Amino acid sequence: RVLIADTLNELEQNLYYATDDVTSIKHFLADIYIQIKSILTHTYISIEIPFPTNAAIIELLENKYYCYEIIQFFSEQFEMCMNAVGSSSSESVLDDILHYIKHNYRENLKLESIAPLFGYNSSYLGKIFNKKVGESFNSYIDHVRIDCSKKLLQENTLKVYEIAEQVGYKNVDYFHKKFKKYVGISPAEFRKESSNLG
Template sequence: MWRTLIVDDEQPAVKSIRKLFLKAGIPFEIIGEAENGEAGLQMIRELRPDVVVTDINMPVMDGVKLLQVAREEGFDCRFVMLTALSEFEYARQALVFGASDYILKLSLDLQGLKQTMGKVHAELERMVKMKKADKWFPEKQQTGPTDHVEMNKIIAYIEEHYSEDISLKSMSELIRMDASYISDLFKKKTGKTLTNYIQERRIQAGKMLLAETKLTISEIGQQVGFENDNYFIKIFKKWCGVTPNEFRKEPKNVL
C-alpha cells in the first residue's frame, strides 16, 4: 500500500476523498491529514508519505508552494493537486514543479480518482525499480564513463542491449572503427576487455534478478544473455566466487 497524505483546509472535501479512496479499492492508504501547506510540510518531514493529495488554495501556505518547498528539501513523494476551475493556471504551474496530475474538485468522482491514482501508482512503481537499479548499477549514474566519445557509445549500447548477442564485430559496425583498434582502445579506456565488460554487466544484472525476483536460475541466465544454464553458472562463479544458487541463499543479498 502506498502511504498517502491529504492536505486540505475543507473538511467536507477531506471526508469525500477518504470515502472515494475506500470505494475505489486502490493500493493507497491514507496515513494523515493536514489543514494547510505548512502543517502538511511538517507531516511530510515526519511521515515520509509516498503520495500527497493537496488542495491548491489554502491559508498559511498554498499547495503549489508546498510542492515547491518539498522538492527543494529533497522529498520525491508524488503530488496530486486538487483545484477549482478558477485555479487552473496554478494547477499548470504545479505540473511544472513536478506534480503527477491535478483533479478538479467539483467533478471528482470514483472513475476520475481511479484513473489519476492509477497513473500515480505506475509512477511509484517506476521509482522503486529505478532505486533498485541504482543500488545494483551505480555506474549508470555516470554520464561519461570514459573521456572517449566512441567508447562511451559502446558502453551505452551495452547498458541497453547486454542481454543480446554483442561482439567486437558488431561494435565495429556500430561506431565504424577497425575491430582490432576498438579492442585495444576499449581496454585502455576501461581497464577491461570488451568480453569481460559485457560479462560483468550481465552478472550484475543476474545478481539483481537473483535478489529481487523468484525467477529460476535458468530463466535469469536467459534474461541476462547467457546461452545455457551451465555457462551462466560457470561465469557467475568466476566473477562472484559462488554459484547463483549460493548467492541467492545469502541473506545480505536480498532486500
C-alpha cells in the same frame, strides 16, 4: 566512405531495373533513410547530427523527380553524418559504446559486429576499449550481465535458467561458470545468502 559510395551505386543500379512505380520506390527510399537516421541517432547519442525531420525527408523525396537526384541527396546526407561522427573523439565514441552495451547486453554482443556501427575495425576498437575501460570487451559485458543477474537473483522470483536467458546467456551451465568466476559462489548460493541477509 568507399563502402557508402559503393552501396549507393549498387542501390542506384538496382533501382533502374525495378519494376515498381515511382511512388513506392520513393517510399522505400524514405524508409531506408529514416531507418539509418534512427540507427545513427541511437548509436551516437552524444553527437548532434543535423538530420532533417522525417516529414521533411518524405517531402524532399516526393519532390525529386529523378532517381539519381535522390541518390545524390543520400550521398550528401551520409557525408554530413560521417563528418559529424568522425569529429567525435574516441572518448565520446567509447561512452556511446558503453551506453549501447548497457541497453543491449541481453543480445549476443560481439566486438566484430559492434565495431562497424561505430566506424572502427574490431581489433583497433578492442585495444581502445581495453586501454580506457581497463578490461576486455567480453569481460566488461560479462560484468554487466552478472551485475544484472545478481539483482534478479535477489528478487527471488525467476528460476536460475530464466535469469541466465534474461541477461544474455543462452546456456545455463556457462552462466554458472561465469557467475562463479566473478562472484566466487554459485547463483543458488548467492540467492540463499541474499535471502538470509534480507
